[in-house]
Amino acid sequence: MSSRNIRPAPAAGFSPQAQAHVAFMRFGLGPKMASAARLAAASGAAYDACLREIANPGALLIPDEQVIFNQALINLRPGAAQKPDAVLNYVNCCSASAYSPQVQMTTLLPEPAEVMSTEFIARYAKCIEPEVGFAERLVHFWSNHFSINGAKDSRVMPTVGHFERSVIRPHVLGKFADLLKAVYQHPAMICYLDNQFSTGENSTIGKSAWGKANKLSHNENLGREILELHTLGAYGGYTQADVVSLSKVLTGWSIYNDIKKLETYGQFRFDPGRHEPGPQTVLGVTYSQPDMTQGLAVFDALAAHPATAQHIAFKLIQHFITDEPPVAAVQKLARVFQRTGGDLWAVARALLLVDGAWTLPMTRLVQPLHWQMSMVRGLGFSKNSVMQKARGFHSIVGQLSQPTWGRITPDGYPDDDYYWRNPGFVFARKDFAFGMVQNALGVDKMVIDPEARAAELLPGVCSAALTSTMAEMKTKKIYAGSRLVVLFSSPEYMLR
Amino acid sequence: MSDHDHDHETPTVPQHLLDAAAEGCAESRALINRRNLLGLSAGLFAWAHMPRHAEAAGTEPRLLIVNLAGALDGLHVAVPLNDYANYTSLRAGLALPKNLLLPFTSEYALNAAMPKFRDVFLAGDAALVQAIAPPLQISSHFECQYNLESGLPGGGPRSCTTGWMNRLLNILPAGAAVKTDAMHVGPTPFILAGPAPVLSWLPGIRSNSTLTDPLTSLYHRAGNPLSVVLGEGERTYRLAESGASGTTTPPTASPLMRSFLGTARLLKDPAGPRIAVLSTGGWDTHATQASILTTKLSELDACLDAFRIEMGEAAWKTTAVVCVTEMGRRAYVNGTTGTDHGVASVAFLLGGAINGNKVFGSWPGLANADLVNGASLRATTDMRAVFKGLLQDHLGVPRTLLDTEVFPASQTVAPMQDLLKAPTVASASPALTMAAASSMATTSSRSARSTETMASPRRQTALARFRRKNGLR
Numbered sequence: 001m002s003s004r005n006i007r008p009a010p011a012a013g014f015s016p017q018a019q020a021h022v023a024f025m026r027f028g029l030g031p032k033m034a035s036a037a038r039l040a041a042a043s044g045a046a047y048d049a050c051l052r053e054i055a056n057p058g059a060l061l062i063p064d065e066q067v068i069f070n071q072a073l074i075n076l077r078p079g080a081a082q083k084p085d086a087v088l089n090y091v092n093c094c095s096a097s098a099y100s101p102q103v104q105m106t107t108l109l110p111e112p113a114e115v116m117s118t119e120f121i122a123r124y125a126k127c128i129e130p131e132v133g134f135a136e137r138l139v140h141f142w143s144n145h146f147s148i149n150g151a152k153d154s155r156v157m158p159t160v161g162h163f164e165r166s167v168i169r170p171h172v173l174g175k176f177a178d179l180l181k182a183v184y185q186h187p188a189m190i191c192y193l194d195n196q197f198s199t200g201e202n203s204t205i206g207k208s209a210w211g212k213a214n215k216l217s218h219n220e221n222l223g224r225e226i227l228e229l230h231t232l233g234a235y236g237g238y239t240q241a242d243v244v245s246l247s248k249v250l251t252g253w254s255i256y257n258d259i260k261k262l263e264t265y266g267q268f269r270f271d272p273g274r275h276e277p278g279p280q281t282v283l284g285v286t287y288s289q290p291d292m293t294q295g296l297a298v299f300d301a302l303a304a305h306p307a308t309a310q311h312i313a314f315k316l317i318q319h320f321i322t323d324e325p326p327v328a329a330v331q332k333l334a335r336v337f338q339r340t341g342g343d344l345w346a347v348a349r350a351l352l353l354v355d356g357a358w359t360l361p362m363t364r365l366v367q368p369l370h371w372q373m374s375m376v377r378g379l380g381f382s383k384n385s386v387m388q389k390a391r392g393f394h395s396i397v398g399q400l401s402q403p404t405w406g407r408i409t410p411d412g413y414p415d416d417d418y419y420w421r422n423p424g425f426v427f428a429r430k431d432f433a434f435g436m437v438q439n440a441l442g443v444d445k446m447v448i449d450p451e452a453r454a455a456e457l458l459p460g461v462c463s464a465a466l467t468s469t470m471a472e473m474k475t476k477k478i479y480a481g482s483r484l485v486v487l488f489s490s491p492e493y494m495l496r
Numbered sequence: 497m498s499d500h501d502h503d504h505e506t507p508t509v510p511q512h513l514l515d516a517a518a519e520g521c522a523e524s525r526a527l528i529n530r531r532n533l534l535g536l537s538a539g540l541f542a543w544a545h546m547p548r549h550a551e552a553a554g555t556e557p558r559l560l561i562v563n564l565a566g567a568l569d570g571l572h573v574a575v576p577l578n579d580y581a582n583y584t585s586l587r588a589g590l591a592l593p594k595n596l597l598l599p600f601t602s603e604y605a606l607n608a609a610m611p612k613f614r615d616v617f618l619a620g621d622a623a624l625v626q627a628i629a630p631p632l633q634i635s636s637h638f639e640c641q642y643n644l645e646s647g648l649p650g651g652g653p654r655s656c657t658t659g660w661m662n663r664l665l666n667i668l669p670a671g672a673a674v675k676t677d678a679m680h681v682g683p684t685p686f687i688l689a690g691p692a693p694v695l696s697w698l699p700g701i702r703s704n705s706t707l708t709d710p711l712t713s714l715y716h717r718a719g720n721p722l723s724v725v726l727g728e729g730e731r732t733y734r735l736a737e738s739g740a741s742g743t744t745t746p747p748t749a750s751p752l753m754r755s756f757l758g759t760a761r762l763l764k765d766p767a768g769p770r771i772a773v774l775s776t777g778g779w780d781t782h783a784t785q786a787s788i789l790t791t792k793l794s795e796l797d798a799c800l801d802a803f804r805i806e807m808g809e810a811a812w813k814t815t816a817v818v819c820v821t822e823m824g825r826r827a828y829v830n831g832t833t834g835t836d837h838g839v840a841s842v843a844f845l846l847g848g849a850i851n852g853n854k855v856f857g858s859w860p861g862l863a864n865a866d867l868v869n870g871a872s873l874r875a876t877t878d879m880r881a882v883f884k885g886l887l888q889d890h891l892g893v894p895r896t897l898l899d900t901e902v903f904p905a906s907q908t909v910a911p912m913q914d915l916l917k918a919p920t921v922a923s924a925s926p927a928l929t930m931a932a933a934s935s936m937a938t939t940s941s942r943s944a945r946s947t948e949t950m951a952s953p954r955r956q957t958a959l960a961r962f963r964r965k966n967g968l969r
Contacts, residue, residue, distance in 0.1 A: 152638055224655070234960040235968075310968065314959050323958075327966045399698060408642070408686050409654045416958055424696030426722065427729020430707045465717035469710050478706060486710050491720045 014358065017460030020046040022358050025366060025496040027320060029133030030374020031457045039131070040459045046132070047352060053135040054348045057173040060126075060135055062165045067122045112157035116150050117391060119161020120404050124390040125383050127373040138172045138348055139164070140369070141319050143405075146183050146230060147412035148192045150405040155191045155266070160405045163188035176312070176342030177303035180230070181296055184222070185268045187255045193222035193410065200251040200276025218276065223247030225410050231302040233311035242283055248276040249287065249295050309337035316351050319415045323364065329354050362495040364417045365426070368400035370496075375433060375488050378457050379440040379448070389439055396432045400425050429494070433485045441481050450474075450483035458492055466490045557849065557890045558763045558807075558815040560772045561661070563685065564796075565641060566779035568821040570841035571873065572789050574604040574624055574855070582862035590786060590829040601855055609793035612801040613844065620852040621804075621812075623915070625843040625882055627860050629823060629875035631909075633868070635837035637780070640822040644879065645687035647903045661773060662690025664887065664902050685775050695769060697732050697762075699755040735762050743806065752776050756799040760806035763815070779821060783832035800846055813848035816890050816916070820879060826871050827862055838872030843882060849890060851917045856882075878909050885912035889919040 020039035023046035024031045031039075039046040053059070130136055143164045150160040163186050171179035183189050190196050198219035205211045223246035227238045252275030256264040270292040279288040285301060287294045302308055313333035317325035336350040337343075351357070366374065372393060376386060386393075394404060401422075407413055440446045451470055454462055466487070473483050487493065575592055576583060584591040597605035598614050604624070606614050616622040632643035632651050639651055647660025665688075688694045708730055715723035738744045739761030745754050755774055762768040776796075781788050796819070804812055824841030840860070845852075860866055860874035868874050880903045887893040887902065888911045899907045962968070 153636075228655075233963075234957055235963045311959060314962055318958055325962065327962075327968070330962070399700070401696075408689075409657050411657055411957070414958065421725055422694075422696050423725050423728035424698055424732060425729075426725045427703065427733060428698045428701045430711055431701045431703055434704065434707065463718055465714055469714040469717065473710055478710075482704075482706055482710075485707050486714060489707075489711050490714060491718050491722060494722060495720075 014360070015460060016040050016043045016045060018360055019043065019358060021458065021461045021492070022360070022362070023047065023050055023132050023134070025362060025374075025493075026357070027132065027134045027137060027352070029127055029130070029136060029370055030377050030493070032128065032131075032377040033380055033456060035131040036457050037459055047358070049131050050134040050352055051349065053130055053132055054138070054173055054345055057135070057170075057345075059130070060139060060169045060172065062122050062126060062169065064165075067118055067161075067165070112154045115158035116161055116405065117394070119165070120394050121387050121390040123161070123164070123404070124373075124376070124393055125387050128377055128381065128383060128386060133373070133377075134348075135173070137320075137370070138344075139169055141316070142172050142179070143168050144407070144412040145315065146189065147407045147410055148188050148405060149407055149410070152192055156188055159186070159188035159191070159266070162186075164405075171344070173345040173348065174343075175303075176308075176337070176344055177300050179344070180299045180303055183230070184226070184250070184253060184295070184299070187266055187268055190222070190253060190255055190268060193225055194219050195222040195250060196254045196257070197274075198222070198247065198251050198253070199274040200248055202277055203251060203275055204273040205271075206274070206276070216274075218244070218247045218251050220244065220247045222253075223250055226302070229411055231311065232305060232307040233314075236305075236307035236311060238283060241281075245280040245282045246298060249280045249282065249298055251276045253292065253295060303342045304338070306334070306338060309334040309342075312337055312347070315415070316347065317354055320351060321354055321357055323415070323417050326355070329356070362491075364496050365420045366494055366496045367413070367420055368402040368425070368429075369397045369404065371429070371488075371494065372397055372400075372432075372436070374493060375436045378453070378488065378493075379436065379446065379484075381440065381444065385444055389443075392435075392439070396435065400428065400432065430485050430489045433488045434481065437481045437484045437488070441484075448480065448484065450480050450487060453484070454487045457487075461492060463490075463492065466492060556770060556814055558770050558772075558811060558847075559886065559890060560759060560763065560774065560803075560815070560817045561687070562817060562819040562844075563644070563687070563773065563775040564779050564819055564821040565637075565775055565777040566781075566821070567637065567640075567823045567825055567837055568779040568841050569781060569785060569789065569825040569835050569838075570626070570628075570821075571825070571827065572781075572785065572835075573607050573610070573793065573842050574600065574626065575607075576603065576859055576862065577605055578603055579859065579862045586828040586862060588829060589833055590835070592786075603859070604855060607789070607793055609790050610797040612797045613846070616801070616804065616846060617853055621846060621848055621850060622852045623845040623850055623854045623856060625845065625877055625912075626855055626857040627840040627873055627876040628820070628843045628857055628879050628882065629840045629877075630879045633823065633839045633875065635823065635839075635872075637822060637837075642686065644820065644822050645685065647880065647883075647906075649903075649905050658690030659685070659687035660883070660902050661687045661771070662692045662694065664891075664893065665692035665694070665771070666690065667893070667897050667901055668891075685773055687773055695728070695732060697736050697758065699736070699758055700751060701733070703730070703733050732762070735765055735768060737761075739765060739806075750795060750799075752795055753799050753802060756803040757806050760803045764807050764811035781825070781834045782830065782836060783834040785834040800844075804846070809848075815847035816849045816886055817844075817846040818882065818886060819844040819846075820882075824873055824875075827867055827873055828871065839868050840873040840875035843879070845882075845915065849916050851914050854914075856912060856915070877912070880906050880909045881912040882915065884909065885915040887911075889916045892919075 017040040020031070020036065023039060024036075027050055035049070039049050127133065127136060146163075146168070148156060148160045148163060150157040163183075167179070167182045167186050167189075171182055184195075187196075197216075199206045199211065199216040201207075201217050203211075206216045220243055224243045226246060227236065227243060228234055232238055252271045252273070254269055254271045254274060256267050256269050258265060272291065275291070277290070279286050280294065281287075282298050283301065283305070287297050289297060310330060313330045313336075314325055317329055317333060333347065333350055333354060337347050340346040376393070381389070397403060398406065402413060413419075441448065451467075451474065454466065454470060458466075470483050470486055473486065571583065571587070572590075572592070575594075575597055577594075580594070592605075592607065594605065596608055598608050598611060600606040600614060600617070604626075613622060617624070630640055630644045631649050632640055634640065634651065642654065643651065645659045646654075646656050647663070648656055708726075712723060712726060712730070715726055736758030743757075743761075745757045749757065755776070759772050759774055763770065763772055778788075778792060800817070800819075803817070807815055820843045821841050823837060823839060825835035825838040827838065828835070830836050845856075857877040860876050862873070864870050866874060884895075884898045884903060884906070887898055888895060893902065895911065898911065903909070
């Protein structure tokens, strides 16, 4: 099927400029100077730009080499910077039991918080690259779907960014089953949901004197969240017995814990000594594999389950398009998910065709992070400048209650509009916007004509209300920075 | 669980933001300056509606919960005079000498950094709870903080995505003092997370009217509902900044002081909220504890007193403030003249409604055999007992709802008695009684439902609603 055949018919009066606006605000990260005019030039151009982005999954990757660590620390450890796994090694070494002032001194490791900062700096630098930002939004969506709180401990904090780079980014346009399998083979998720010490009572370690003395058993935390949050979803047809069985299947999905072996320390491992032997029945199917292929087979089944398709379809539509996804739209998208064997590229493409995807007015609040990124793009910060300022940016979204990799519970940030429409936070946005604008005008010495910038970023869709408000401010000789704040706080920029 | 999950240290302010602040034009008072950043790291706070039943003239109860995040060392606050020998032997180099402590009660002496608290205490408007801790006692900030805010009986997976104060709001009749249609839940702090609408204010923001005015006008011209949201935000901001009394926060006020003063103005305002939460970090004193706590306790002491004064006599009479921390610290000093994570700590109670000049909770003792694992002060009071005592006697929440909905599976934890001078809201709270009755009636087994809440699935998620609505479950 060619993209021409599936191009959505623009509604009557739905101009190319309006299409571009929808693409940027609903599916992307806001307009930027380089792409706004091009997307608004012809009907279908914005949609095609979205398709182009998901056709190029390689552009989403952030290689280890691009994650710039504290160079002084890396230089003190010969060869480390050259090794492709240098990042993970550093990351591993920051893990909880190893992390202490002594270990940090002797191995010259950065602080866990410093590692996480380095990771979110790379993430911010990424947001200015794409034309629209649709694929990058998918990264954020899936990262939130498999939400991890870096603040849990010093084992999770330095690995959560690596999790997004090495697990989420390579798989967001691949098969859902592959994504699932990668998620649970990363130390960040294993440690976040307490699986590293989950031990079968009948395993070698569980049956040992030590195991019995310590009453080692399986931990249900990961198994439950896989079913409830990651795959089938609440009311997805599983029982407590399924939670227990899946938890036993996953006993032994752990990490290397020997601090003396820094080359593997903290990385994922399947530990046969902890794995509960024997078959387990999950959702009525019995799995008899003796090792971690048992878990991999369960993940294939969960990925193929209709409830999973429905769950993912619902969440995608709720995140991108509407608070209350119509059941027909959900089922249609779920069918694409199932028919393609969980092909997330096909699902992303079908998402662009959901009824109501290309409509106005936009009524939902842009979430704090994406609103901020739209300012980063609209102001036109250079990559270097973004990286220098990213810590400040990170602090701002934290204050607006959307800290990156900082959701307190494993359910991820909700997409319900009411959640973000809190008056205190909406009121504060303009003041944070002022800080962002000052970074551009004051620190980077950019020269921006606010009215011209508004016309360039929002070609053909600047409302009369916005234009006249800015014009009046200009007449009153109100500072250009304040006029830019009004632009970025306008309904055009705040709603999606 | 790590003993050293330092997840709430005060962030340093990036130089470029300071530069941005320094270079800002004169018309801007909205710069992201040091005060703003610190103010917000010191704590976001939020509050909810006034329960309608409590609006009877002169009896509006106010409740403020102050969360001292990071584990305040109770042994460094109120020193046990009857256990002083054990105290000094455990804390060589850190123990406070008697001549530097404030005389307090016959059993305890108080850290000299809290003279104003002592005055209020002796005047009968403040009390202390000794050896208190949340039910989960595992020396982890992360887990204990979640436990304090979720109101659950113990640890385990984070299946519960609502905080206990939000569940409290959910069972209180919606208030008339604040319009409910424009106020919605703020994501933090977790204790208030949930479906009941909550209002938030960012105390660090210095809002700029050269921005507010054109935006208000823009939203109105565009006919956009954002105007309502912005208006609510602005009204809250103005109330918090100056209040009806016209007092304003001095520009030199610390972020915490700004937070307390704003809270007082909102709580006392006739149209303001009546329940508030304020969180402030920095209590994690692994090293050089004495000097850190001198500074922090002095600041808290000043803030609590400024709060009392700002509230004014009438509103103070109906106010209860409770300051709690997620865990205590080890009884013995560590190698860096600090203390590591322990179990029990103290809680401060203040307000005209509080039955003051009392130390609640029994002293578990510092002899080695009395300590948890020979290391930490044992908890003799479950923190939920204090919360339940305040909610029952101050807000009039029926015990049945406290036991099941607000603090699930807590039937065995009795509300602490006599925390209030006199129950502010006596049994005369028909609306709540009705709320209790109707919620008992809507589910055949309240406790069964609560258990389900804890064990998940998450009944409130959008997906769950969608599946229920469409018969897809």
